[in-house]
Amino acid sequence: MSNPIENLNKTFDSRVRLGIMSTLMVNDEISFNDLKQLINVTDGNLASHIKSLEENGYIKVNKGFSGRKTNTTYTVTKVGEKAFQQHLAALEKMIKGIK
Amino acid sequence: MSTAFIYFVFQSIFMDIQHEPLQELKHIKNMMERSSRFISLSGLSGISAGICALVGAWFANEVIERSGGPSGDGRIYKRDYSIDTLQEFMGSKLFNIAIITLIGALFFAFLFTYLRSKKNNVAIWGTTSRRLLTAVAIPMIAGGIYLLREIQVGDYGLIAPGCLIFYGLALVNGSKYTLDEVRYLGYGQIILGIINCWMIGYGVYFWATGFGLLHIIYGILMWYKYERATSEKRTTISA
Numbered sequence: 001m002s003n004p005i006e007n008l009n010k011t012f013d014s015r016v017r018l019g020i021m022s023t024l025m026v027n028d029e030i031s032f033n034d035l036k037q038l039i040n041v042t043d044g045n046l047a048s049h050i051k052s053l054e055e056n057g058y059i060k061v062n063k064g065f066s067g068r069k070t071n072t073t074y075t076v077t078k079v080g081e082k083a084f085q086q087h088l089a090a091l092e093k094m095i096k097g098i099k
Numbered sequence: 100m101s102t103a104f105i106y107f108v109f110q111s112i113f114m115d116i117q118h119e120p121l122q123e124l125k126h127i128k129n130m131m132e133r134s135s136r137f138i139s140l141s142g143l144s145g146i147s148a149g150i151c152a153l154v155g156a157w158f159a160n161e162v163i164e165r166s167g168g169p170s171g172d173g174r175i176y177k178r179d180y181s182i183d184t185l186q187e188f189m190g191s192k193l194f195n196i197a198i199i200t201l202i203g204a205l206f207f208a209f210l211f212t213y214l215r216s217k218k219n220n221v222a223i224w225g226t227t228s229r230r231l232l233t234a235v236a237i238p239m240i241a242g243g244i245y246l247l248r249e250i251q252v253g254d255y256g257l258i259a260p261g262c263l264i265f266y267g268l269a270l271v272n273g274s275k276y277t278l279d280e281v282r283y284l285g286y287g288q289i290i291l292g293i294i295n296c297w298m299i300g301y302g303v304y305f306w307a308t309g310f311g312l313l314h315i316i317y318g319i320l321m322w323y324k325y326e327r328a329t330s331e332k333r334t335t336i337s338a
Contacts (some may be wrong), residue, residue: 018130021132023130026131030226031226034226037222038133088127092120092146095120095124
């Protein structure tokens with residue numbers, strides 16, 4: 001029997017990254033400030049986690065303007081969606097395994 | 100100090116159990132809900148709005164009783180108050196009572212939800228509340244215009260059922276962006292409104308039941324389900 005932990009995605013080890021992905025799965029797009037407020041982390045911390053998700057190709061960064069201020073929003077990519085769903089399935093499998 | 104401390108405790112607990120799948124799924128669910136729904140809506144808001152509605156309905160009933168009571172024919176209002184135009188209706192006693200009730204209900208509803216969002220450390224004005232407001236506003240504004248037109252043509256008997264139906268639709272529509280239970284409050288209002296369509300003249304009783312009783316029952320249930328639990332959890336954590 002294969003170890004279900006192997007199916008867990010290492011990228012989602014961090015609660016911040018897991019939080020970003022969960023949020024993006026149910027919202028078409030979300031801004032940096034909304035994410036910061038939801039996850040309750042510092043700018044720098046959030047930015048570094050976003051960067052790693054972006055490097056993995058899981059999220060897409062859209063830079064825009066609202067008035068004069070920059071308004072950066074994020075959307076989940078197809079790859080990211082798939083990776084997240086696999087991670088969810090692995091978690092569910094683990095729970096069933098325990099029971 | 101206490102909220103920051105509790106948050107710190109939570110954070111450290113969560114950070115330690117990286118691969119506790121149940122905790123992780125809970126975290127995912129929580130993030131999904133917090134990011135897509137406005138969950139600070141307080142049960143106390145429902146209770147206070149309901150009480151305002153009951154007080155308003157009592158005053159309205161006094162006015163109606165003094166003018167001879169409900170006759171089963173909605174058009175009696177027109178004769179008794181000699182309302183012929185929209186402007187005159189706007190100035191009529193019943194309309195004033197309705198407006199004061201609405202302002203009072205909105206004020207208290209906002210107040211308790213504001214307090215709860217403060218307690219939960221969530222901004223009251225954000226993406227989720229904006230979405231909720233838009234979803235609620237569309238049926239309300241459309242319904243409001245329709246009802247004003249109904250007043251203009253003198254169909255006073257259908258105003259109370261109309262208010263209930265459109266308000267119910269607004270709640271059902273908005274429930275996607277807040278506590279899911281709001282949907283059932285909406286269904287209740289719609290059903291009352293529809294029944295009222297065939298019991299014209301008794302609008303004030305339906306108003307009292309829909310805007311008063313249903314709100315109070317809903318508010319108590321929601322408070323019991325969500326807020327009482329969290330206030331207990333908080334005390335056990337800090338103890």
